[in-house]
Amino acid sequence: MSPFDSLIINLQGKVWHPVGGSKSVNVIDGKIFIIQQLRLLRSAYISLVEVADEVKKRQERMKGTTEVPFVIAALDHAADQSNVILSFNSFVSVLYQLNRVLPIHFPGCGDIPNYPRIRFYRNKAVEHWDEYVASVPGTGFTFKFGKAAIPVIEGDFEYPKRQILLQEVKAKFKVIGGNFVWVDEAYNMLGCDKAYCDAVFKALEGSGKMSLHKGKNSDFDSLISLLLRFGFPAPFNDVEEYCDLLVAHISRFV
Secondary structure (H helix, E strand, O other), X not given: OOOOHHHHHHHHHHHHOOHHHOOOHHHHHHHHHHHHHHXXXXXXXXXXXXXXXXXXXXXXXXXXXXOOOHHHHHHHHHHHHHHHHHHHHHHHHHHHHHHHHHHHHOOOOOOOOOHHHHHHHHHHHHHXXXXXXXXXXXXXXXOEOOXXXXXXXXXXXXXXXXXXXXXXXXXXXXXXXXXXXXXXXXXXXXXXXXXXXXXXXXXXXXXXXXXXXXXOOHHHHHHHHHHHHHOOOOOOOOHHHHHHHHHHHXXXXX
């Protein structure tokens, strides 16, 4: 089950049985495109939920143990992290593609929810992260039964280093003209913290530089590298909530 199921079924019915016998190629092609994208999102979503559930089940099985077996730490935990990153990256990339192509089929449909943040995350943390860092960042992910996991991109996790990084992030925001309002808290897993993510995105949006490509502004490039180390903001902090917003948006014009 996923938040997309009802919409997929509804659209598939309209394609197979057009209202009034309408066979408009453009209308049908548009619905087929959306169905295909929703199915891709559905698969990525289910994968994120399954990983989170499996981690919770493993935690239950290991209750009372004081040490994580080496094999589990080396294989299972690493596999969980990889699966979450791959599935979430796929989810974001499909959203990016969906927004790019939707206006072709449905002129005036408007951007999908959170599109600027999705584009930013996709361009910096999914598509071109290697241009900013020398190794894959990532320290964990969220997990709750029945909830989709969200990866946390965080290259440095030792507290003393994080305190220094936070001051560097604040200073760099000032240089590029972004008003980053955040208390001096440098705890881990900030990339999935809603307050932190909102603070980062508001500062980025206020700077007017969110859509810059690498090489256009060295201070902006430096800030991206710092965020990848300190805590890169997720484009949304609750996948289920975002899915509901997306379904509501698409339902308005299909």
